Amino acid sequence: MVNPGGSSQPPPVGTGSLSWKRCAGCGGKIADRFLLYTMDSYWHSRCLKCSCCQAQLGEIGTSCYTKSGMILCRNDYIRLFGNSGACSACGQSIPASELVMRAQGNVYHLKCFTCSTCRNRLVPGDRFHYINGSLFCEHDRPTALINGHLSSLQTNPLLPDQKAVDCYTLRVTLDDELKHRQTLGLALSGESLDLIV
Known part of the structure; x- marks a missing residue:
């Protein structure tokens, strides 16, 4: 289970521990x-x-x-708290209950978080590049770099906006x-x- 920003797995509750x-x-x-x-x-x-x-x-x-x-x-x-905002890719509203993807402060529907070149969806754990407002998968990184774009590699976390x-x-x-x-x-x-x- 993804657990952003909150607590991780609970510490063990000991069977030999005498503390309540x-x-x-x-x-x-x-x-x-x-x-x-x-x-x-x-x-x-x-x-x-x-x-x-x-x-x-x-x-x-x-x-x-x-x-x-x-x-x-x-x-x-x-x-x-209603809607959480609009998707940076399609411009449509994102309900507060929906999980989203983020990159450089931008928020995306899960289905809209795709590589700008090949259109493959980027999923949690995928490495990607964010270049001038565009997302690129690891495979399409060389093309983006050849075109003179520079960026740092990021790991794609799943963060619910709520x-x-x-x-x-x-x-x-x-x-x-x-x-x-x-x-x-x-x-x-x-x-x-x-x-x-």
Whole structure:
């Protein structure tokens, strides 16, 4: 899963670790069997909610959006922030929910991000040259250079204009953790654990 600008894969939740994860939403300890990880933080599934509609984001999809200090579901992001602009190649509008490609500050529909010479579509990971507002694939680079154009080679990232942040659902069983704590004689002092065995 592509994860631009947001957090990468979550750090491992250790089965031998004696530390509890803290929820970024409520600040409480996370002792639930399932938790979410996004924006470099752990969340109770009930605490990661859309700032507008209060929907629990872990239940309605695998991504959430952040903008202007708000955490939003896809529908509310689109409702609040609308279209993301126009494609630099075709001039048509790009809906906020659509993934886009970028080069030198220009935004393109995925289908419009093509080599100016051969018209082959450039996909994430392809190397390309951006020369005077035109895109060239690695194969057509010599032609562009012969014509007196100079540019630096770029790697083509996939960046959604809405800056999606992926929510990772971690399936964490606390069975081993609980057994380890009991073996060491640590009291859970009233903390409740919902374990499904």
